[in-house]
Every structure is written in C-alpha cells, then in structure tokens.
Amino acid sequence: MTSIADLRKSYERAELDESASHADPLQQFDQWLKEAIASEVPEPNAMTLATVASNLRPSTRIVLIKGYDAEGITWFTNYDSRKGKELAGNPFAALQFHWVELERVVRIEGIVEKVSAEESDAYFKTRPLDSRIGAWASPQSEVISGRGVLVANAAKYAAQFLLQPPRPPHWGGYRLKPDNWQFWQGRKSRLHDRLRYTLAADGRWQRDRLAP
Template sequence: MNIADLRKSYEKAELSESASRADPLQQFDQWLNEAIHSEVPEPNAMTLATVGADLRPSTRVVLIKGYDARGIVWYTNYQSRKGQQLAGNPYAALQFHWAELERVVRIEGLVEKVGAEESDAYFQSRPLDSRIGAWASPQSEVIDSRAVLVSNAARYGAQFLLQPPRPPHWGGYRLVPDRWEFWQGRKSRLHDRLRYTRQAEGNWLRERLAP
C-alpha cells in the first residue's frame, strides 16, 4: 500500500462557537473527561514540545498530572533534555490527540516549576518502584547498558528501603496557557478549529481558524 493513499473521513462530531465554552479550560475539561469516559488509550498522554539553545525543537510524550486555572502540570527530571531546554527557554507547547474522537487540543504558554510542597506530595503518591526509578535513571544521559539502571535501582532501593525522598533534580512543571486551540475533524477536510488567545485584561478571545 502506498502511504500517500491512506485516507480517513472525519465525521464523528462538530465544534461550533455556540456549543463551545467561552473559557478554554472548561472546554478542555469537557473534552478530557469525554476522552476518559470513552476509554480511549491513555487519554492523559500529551506531546510536549520545547526548543533548545540551538533553536532545534524536540518533542516527547509526557502525562498530565493536574490542571486548574493556574495551568497544566506534569512531572519529570529537571536535568533531562527537556529540563535543560526549559531552563534556557521557558516557553513550550502541549498537544493532546484523541484519535478515536477525532480531536486534538493544542496549548502554548510559559512554563514554571511547581512548588516543592506540591512536588513532594505528588512524589509520595507514586508507586515505590517509580520513586526508586526517579533516583536510578540519569534521564537523557548516555549509559553503557540497561544494567546501569538495574544496578542503580538496587542500590537506591537498599539505601532508601520503603521511604525514598523526592530527588532534588525531580519535580513538577506547570505550563501557564496563553493560547489554546481545539480541533475537531470534519468531513471533506473542512475541520473545525477554534483558537482562544489570552487578552491583556485576562479574558479570552475565541476565533475560528480555517483548516
């Protein structure tokens, strides 16, 4: 099969101005909950895009761990490639793709670290193996083999037993949105795209974009 011949007609839903929420966070909450209740695979998975000092963009998939009026939260190693890129350029973009619902949500904004208390609380809620793993993995660094990770995990497991503290190099980030876009697939490639842009006074401007 020629990959250029792959086609799909998007016909499951529509996104109109009258049916959408005036606040993008409320629209996101609605769509995320619909994705969860529809049991799409990993509805909490989102692509995170950052840009390094060399101006080369990079992406990876992370998991949303919280959201409210302050922004979108995830947790990771601060010394990883994404952490280093965010330290140099704190602007980033997120994307959710719920293929089964023919929907995409794009979010852009400034990224900040969450407070230590919030990071501590989430870290303690993780399974023990995941907490040990945060110590064992020098994320994004070159290692000789998987044996390095296994050895590190054994060492930190013996050191911390059942109470590993949060590593100082591990914690949360929060993206504070200033732009949202909601994409709903439609027939004949005439997709619905609604963009929300934060205004100086704090409210949101909602506009329809051509597909």
C-alpha cells in the first residue's frame, strides 16, 4: 500500500514571470480563467469560499463564480445558510480557485457585500426551473429529518408557483471586492512561482513575488 506521505508530483507545465504577467490582477485572473475553460478542466468556475464565524471558527465550501469585473467576484446563494450568517457577522472572506490540470491556484481576499435586488432578480430568472424551485425547497444548512423533506418542499412550491417561481427573499448574490490576490504556478523542485497583488491606498496594485 502506498503511503499518502509518499505521494509526489513534479510541476513542470508552465511558469509565471513578472515580465509576462499583467499589472492588473483582474486581467491576470481573466486570462487564467479563460485558459482553464479552454483547457476543459473540470468545473473551472468552482471556487472555495472561506468565511469566519463570530466564534472565530473558519469554514469552507465550494460555490460557483457567476461574474467578475472591476467591482469584484460574484456568486449566488441562500442568505440564511451558514455562510450567509457568517458573512452577516464578518464580511471579510477569501476565495480560492485550484485548476489542478494546469498546476495553478488563485487566491483572493476582500470584503463581501450583497449585490442589488435587481441583479439578483435578473440572475435568478436565468436559472433552470428546477434550480429556482430548489432555492425555495431547501432550508440550506438547517437540520432536516430526511430527504423526503426536500422532495415534499419541492412538490409544494412547484404546485404553488408553476412555471414562474419568484426569487425567494432569502436568496441572492454576494460580491467580494478584492484587496489581495495571489497567483501560484507550480514549478519544478518545489520552487513555485507565486505573485501577490496588494491594493494600495491610492487605488493602484502593488505586485510582489513571494517565496513559495
């Protein structure tokens, strides 16, 4: 049996050099995300979201990016979930993308705010009908007696709303406004490339190389 401690991988696919990287981290992220999509890596839009509760215990989960621009990174979820409650108490959070096949990691930190109701409404209308019903049916993060609760809730709201379920008041979007980005590219001999972008007081980005 192979010991987990003996698992090894040599990272040799690419490099990340200051002279070849973008001065704006959003442009660098845009390039890498598009390359991940073009490479057909599994779920290139999946990202880990880390939040911290009032008792200082961190928690993570996978969410899907639904938009990004100069304002920040956007996703949608249940406001009454554990992550929603933790963000309500502590709006600072972190995101991480891990594109294993490309040997790349992107880490993003910043403050989180809810998107407008209009933006949440617009996105909700684009979701498949089953997903819109599911937003009503699932009391996310709450204890339930069994899967039958979800099935019964889905049937109830499907009958109530038919083909036009409105957006639930407890469901909508969040936007993380970055003040720190890190781009990690695996390299041979564990001498990985790691660039950090920090938002300065004047609104410009300071780029530094960090030891891996």
